[in-house]
Amino acid sequence: MTELLSREEFRTALEKAMEGRQAKDASFSRAWAEGKLQRHHFARWAENHYHYVGPFADYLALIYARTPDDCTDAKDFLLQNMYEEEIADVRHTDLLIRFAEACGSSAERVMDPRNMTPMTRGLQSWCYAVAYREHFAVATAALVVGLESQVPSIYRKQYPVLIDPDVYGFTEEEAEFFDLHITSDEVHGERGYQIVLDHANTPELQQRCLEVVRDGADMRFAYTKALYDTYVKPDLGEWVEEPAAA
Numbered sequence: 001m002t003e004l005l006s007r008e009e010f011r012t013a014l015e016k017a018m019e020g021r022q023a024k025d026a027s028f029s030r031a032w033a034e035g036k037l038q039r040h041h042f043a044r045w046a047e048n049h050y051h052y053v054g055p056f057a058d059y060l061a062l063i064y065a066r067t068p069d070d071c072t073d074a075k076d077f078l079l080q081n082m083y084e085e086e087i088a089d090v091r092h093t094d095l096l097i098r099f100a101e102a103c104g105s106s107a108e109r110v111m112d113p114r115n116m117t118p119m120t121r122g123l124q125s126w127c128y129a130v131a132y133r134e135h136f137a138v139a140t141a142a143l144v145v146g147l148e149s150q151v152p153s154i155y156r157k158q159y160p161v162l163i164d165p166d167v168y169g170f171t172e173e174e175a176e177f178f179d180l181h182i183t184s185d186e187v188h189g190e191r192g193y194q195i196v197l198d199h200a201n202t203p204e205l206q207q208r209c210l211e212v213v214r215d216g217a218d219m220r221f222a223y224t225k226a227l228y229d230t231y232v233k234p235d236l237g238e239w240v241e242e243p244a245a246a
Contacts, residue, residue: 002203010197010206014145017210021217024154026224027239031232033157035167039103042168044231046100047115052123052223054093054111056143057085062131063139074136074195081144081188095177102174119226123219130212137199140192141209146216149189155182 005013023029028045031037064078085092100110109115116124130142159178161167172179200209228239 002207004201004203005206007197010200011193013206013210014141014193014196014213017213018146018150018217021214021221022150022153023217023220023224024150024157026221026228028224028228028232029154029158031228031236031239033161035161036236037168037232038235039168041232041235043100043103043105043109044115045227046096046103047105047110047112048117048120048223048227050093050096050100050110051113051116051120052127053096055124055127056148057082059127059131059139059143060085062128063136063143066139067136071136071199074140074199077191077195092177092180095180099170099174099177102170117223117226117230119223123223126215126219130216134212135205135208137196137205138208138212141196141200142212142216144188144192145196145209146213147220149192150217150220152182152189155179 060078060082064075064082067074067078069075097107097110101107113121127143127147131139134142155178159175159182162170162175162178163172196209200206233239
């Protein structure tokens with residue numbers, strides 16, 4: 001029988017569960033960071049990304065409903081995360097639509113579910129299923145650790161080239177969605193880790209958390225790669241790694 005891991009061992013295992021499968025390493029992310037994409041590629045990204053992150057407060061609400069009343073730290077975190085997504089300052093999806101419009105898309109196209117790939121639809125469905133069915137600590141591991149905690153490492157590479165006038169040339173206002181999530185999701189990710197470490201308190205829960213973190217990372221990688229294969233590959237061909245600098 002698997003033994004209960006210490007907090008330190010469990011934290012390390014959660015981090016290792018994502019190694020080699022982060023979305024920052026997918027072809028679409030690499031092409032973005034290397035300045036190879038065009039605005040119509042970003043428009044298609046935004047139209048898909050809306051259907052993944054747009055319901056994020058809904059996913060969290062489902063977890064909240066299944067969280068025991070005495071787990072106030074978890075319930076408070078979930079409420080705060082929902083508040084930041086939907087109410088605080090500006091709704092995050094409004095910032096995403098602003099970016100999409102700067103890329104030549106429109107709010108109508110972004111919100112139309114017919115404009116997402118099958119892989120995006122699969123990621124959205126997986127998020128709903130995990131939030132609805134799993135223990136609250138397991139669902140938090142999947143959605144906050146496995147998915148949301150990846151965001152800062154992705155956007156730290158993508159945001160600077162977005163606002164670089166010699167690369168993509170977006171304004172800071174047009175790209176605010178990315179700047180905001182570098183800081184907010186770093187906080188969310190760490191709080192998510194702490195909730196999982198505190199409440200996945202049996203060997204079975206710990207192992208299930210590791211499984212869904214691995215699955216979540218795989219899902220986000222596959223979703224991101226599908227964006228390249230669907231929208232960028234017809235223009236740039238198969239993704240080819242740049243040779244290492246001498």
